[in-house]
Amino acid sequence: MDLDSAIRQQLDLYQTLDIQIKAPDDLSKVTSLQIRRKFRQKALRYHPDKNPDSPDAASKFQLLDETVKLLENATTRKVYDSWYYENFLKRREININTELQRKRLQSRERAAVSQPYQSINLSEYEKYGNTLRKMKHFKIPYGDWRHIEKNPSTLKHKLQDSCTLRLELSNNKLLQSKDQLRDLVSNQFQAAIFDLYYSSRNDYENDSTIVSYVIFETIEDTLRILENWNTRHNSLLLQSALGKYLEDISPKVDPSIFTFDREVELLPEIQQRLANDTIQLD
Secondary structure, three states: OOHHHHHHOOOOHHHHOOOOOOOHHHHHHOOHHHHHHHHHHHHHHHOOOOOOOOOOHHHHHHHHHHHHHHHHOHHHHHHHHHHHHHHHHHHHHHHHHHHHHHHHHHHHHHHHHHOOOOOOOOHHHHHHHHHHHHHHHOOOOOOOHHHOOOOOOOOOOOOOOOOEEEEEEEOOHHHHOHHHHHHHHHHHHOOOEEEEEEOOOOOOOOOOEEEEEEEEOOHHHHHHHHHHHHHHOOOOHHHOOOOOOEEEEEEOOOHHHHOOOOOOOOOHHHHHHHHOOOOOOO
């Protein structure tokens, strides 16, 4: 029997010698000494002289002899081991994984049958949808869908647009967290933040930069931060924890509108708007 014949017959030569191969590493651990020892043990059992009444003894002994010759030859063993891995070990691994998946599926099916059917309560989803429609109607920004709050309760700032700064940032996992970014901005500028939201155009998977809008509590803090960015950001701000990610700061409203040559009394309707409380959604 040559190597081609052994492969054609799908023979497990290691099993013939009672050598257990359970993993790819086991192939390299089998030594010539181990092969010869196993051969001698099997040969004593199946040698024709010791089994004169057995019709299979001669063929079994011949298979043992040819197996040893193939496995002790470095060239034929290398080819056989490669074939053995693909046709025995790999297939065995696939079968094991298939069996595990089958058992998991059966377990899930049994669990599903044992549990009574529960209807889905849609009231929370309906309430959420109504809230979004109200926010859209009253033009209250809800920011990026990725960071949207399920139960938004933030009141609208009376000077929301005027107190909003647009931050252009390097796209970093840390800055994609609303809470993390809020803490960084608040600590950096020592200013109270009313709200923070992300641009709905942000592509977190592909863009190198993302945009966030920060609404500060006071117009004084907003103007101070903008002035610091325009005058000193190259030396101080860029050395901070936030500065290494910060690429640009710009106002949502032109700050020149806050410069007055003289005192002007506001129109009555404007005074009334400023005095009114923010619209409650619920």
